[in-house]
Amino acid sequence: MDLSQISDSPLTSFCMFILCLLLARTVSGEIDRQYLACVTKTCGDGQNISFPFYIENQQEAYCGYPGFNLSCNDKGNPVLKLSSDTNYIVEKIVYDNHSVHVSNAAFSETNSDAACTFTRIKNVSLPAEFQLAPDQKQAVFLYNCNNSLPEKLLRHKLLAGNCSGDDTVLGMFEDDSDLDSASKQCKESAVAPVAVDMNGEGMGDHIGIEEMVRKGFLLKWRASDCRVCKESGGRCGFDADTFHFQCYCPDRPHAKQCTPGMYVS
Ligand SMILES: *[C@@H]1O[C@H](CO)[C@@H](O)[C@H](O)[C@H]1NC(C)=O
Ligand SMILES: *[C@@H]1O[C@H](CO)[C@@H](O)[C@H](O)[C@H]1NC(C)=O
Ligand SMILES: *[C@@H]1O[C@H](CO)[C@@H](O)[C@H](O)[C@H]1NC(C)=O
Numbered sequence: 001m002d003l004s005q006i007s008d009s010p011l012t013s014f015c016m017f018i019l020c021l022l023l024a025r026t027v028s029g030e031i032d033r034q035y036l037a038c039v040t041k042t043c044g045d046g047q048n049i050s051f052p053f054y055i056e057n058q059q060e061a062y063c064g065y066p067g068f069n070l071s072c073n074d075k076g077n078p079v080l081k082l083s084s085d086t087n088y089i090v091e092k093i094v095y096d097n098h099s100v101h102v103s104n105a106a107f108s109e110t111n112s113d114a115a116c117t118f119t120r121i122k123n124v125s126l127p128a129e130f131q132l133a134p135d136q137k138q139a140v141f142l143y144n145c146n147n148s149l150p151e152k153l154l155r156h157k158l159l160a161g162n163c164s165g166d167d168t169v170l171g172m173f174e175d176d177s178d179l180d181s182a183s184k185q186c187k188e189s190a191v192a193p194v195a196v197d198m199n200g201e202g203m204g205d206h207i208g209i210e211e212m213v214r215k216g217f218l219l220k221w222r223a224s225d226c227r228v229c230k231e232s233g234g235r236c237g238f239d240a241d242t243f244h245f246q247c248y249c250p251d252r253p254h255a256k257q258c259t260p261g262m263y264v265s
């Protein structure tokens, strides 16, 4: 039999093709699809977002933990939605100690046309995955207050920019001795946590309090730890079907970490 006849037969070519395919797979190794998908992403501000957080429409849900979905605002900041209608800008994520510094997006969303309206904030209601970091204070904003306030409460009055404004707003810390009498003069209130050490001076000063609320607070989160997987060269994720942590490795997903010594991270 002539050799050229063998290699010319369509069946042989097909077999060769399959053989090459199999060889290519085992030699070069096909990189796991989920591992590739879960590379860190950014909204544009330089912060690298990775597990347990993920950016919706940029990263797959399996790259993060349920409830840790972020979106991007038009300024390139990642945004965390804590309750149905309250957005927080993610200022800094510290992956090592599971904490995230957020600021109230209401302040940056206010347009300059409305400069004479005091930014309304809403009470923070935290989902189960998040809790306030310790050693933070609670600031109280009181809205719709009586225009003719008792003298001693005037020092708590907040001004919207440079305008007199129709709405009288008071601001003070939760432990202020004036809070009881102030509450009687106002119709609505909202409470906001503030990270005291992060904001430094200005404490107790009514000019400072708005700035402090603007700067935001620190949250701790509860989710599987990524360290072991990451150090083994993997990328963390979560399988929503089995409700289990996943460590996506170049070869395949593993339960905790990639096969030791197999990859250089
Ligand atoms: C984000 O990742 C890029 C690429 O790995 C790196 O150059 C940059 O320093 C990282 N940024 C931060 C804030 O860690
Ligand atoms: C995250 O997902 C929840 C549920 O699908 C959704 O209500 C929320 O708006 C999302 N958060 C952000 C910041 O897009
Ligand atoms: C986490 O670490 C950062 C940076 O080291 C620090 O500012 C922050 O206070 C820590 N968070 C907690 C909750 O300890």
Ligand SMILES: *[C@@H]1O[C@H](CO)[C@@H](O)[C@H](O)[C@H]1NC(C)=O
Pocket (backbone or CB within 6 Å): 146, 147, 148
């Ligand atoms: C505002 O305070 C004044 C003086 O205490 C009081 O007479 C008045 O009834 C209050 N107005 C309202 C709307 O509560």
Ligand SMILES: *[C@@H]1O[C@H](CO)[C@@H](O)[C@H](O)[C@H]1NC(C)=O
Pocket (backbone or CB within 6 Å): 161, 162
């Ligand atoms: C407030 O108005 C005064 C006088 O019109 C002006 O000098 C000052 O710069 C204004 N401050 C702000 C914050 O706009």
Ligand SMILES: *[C@@H]1O[C@H](CO)[C@@H](O)[C@H](O)[C@H]1NC(C)=O
Pocket (backbone or CB within 6 Å): 123, 189, 190, 191
């Ligand atoms: C916010 O919380 C405070 C106390 O925790 C409560 O008195 C107030 O009514 C709440 N405000 C709203 C709008 O739910």
